[in-house]
């Protein structure tokens with residue numbers, strides 16, 4: 535560590551309050567997602583869980599790809615709307631077009647705080663830290679179930695100016711928080727910490743259109759010891775009560791401001807929405 539508390543190995547802001555042992559014998563959300571996206575950072579337990587999930591939803595790979603595409607469009611929209619600071623909670627393993635890359639393409643001075651509780655994401659933090667010519671990017675190893683602790687992390691204040699608008703990204707993470715982990719409190723605590731003009735972008739698994747698939751995916755994650763709770767549009771809208779949704783509102787991933795024609799065979803198990811903090 536240097537005198538100012540930054541590590542000398544290039545990884546800034548790695549939290550020290552979570553266990554960092556990587557257990558490859560149990561499936562992890564980030565690695566299962568990496569498998570669906572065609573990545574190489576997954577182990578037999580993750581692939582077994584993925585096989586179970588694919589039985590419930592054979593289109594799961596498309597769902598995950600659509601989610602990445604939505605993340606890219608949402609971050610681009612936010613950067614084009616003038617946002618220069620992003621808190622990306624539930625970062626996942628680095629893949630193509632990570633948040634800082636998309637934001638900095640629009641505005642090179644964009645700053646990103648990546649947050650994830652998975653030690654394997656921590657191990658890959660260097661990739662997320664790379665290419666730091668312009669803006670600043672930090673990674674914080676922290677848990678979304680403890681938003682107060684996360685907001686108090688000095689590394690976050692180091693990169694995010696809480697007097698200026700911030701975009702909070704909760705993409706592909708809220709459905710991994712059952713009701714007793716209180717995703718509503720997470721969102722309201724985060725929104726309370728950011729000023730007017732800030733945004734929230736989310737995606738969320740749902741049983742609304744294909745209940746048998748939504749329920750099967752939820753059961754498959756749970757069977758592999760990963761918490762999962764798909765939610766109806768009413769339940770997702772209740773989580774979003776602190777924001778005013780921008781057009782087109784709460785829609786399926788592929789329908790959120792698509793770059794081209796929306797595929798007819800789009801996946802129907804995940805909602806997307808971006809909203810501006812209510813004054």
Ligand SMILES: C[S@@+](CC[C@H](N)C(=O)[O-])C[C@H]1O[C@@H](n2cnc3c(N)ncnc32)[C@H](O)[C@@H]1O
Nearest residue numbers: 564567624625626650651652677678705706707
């Ligand atoms: C499906 S991935 C989504 C990655 C990325 N946001 C995307 O949309 O492509 C979900 C991520 O959330 C992380 N995660 C799940 N529960 C979490 C929690 N309580 N705190 C922090 N991160 C969490 C997982 O480790 C995983 O990396």
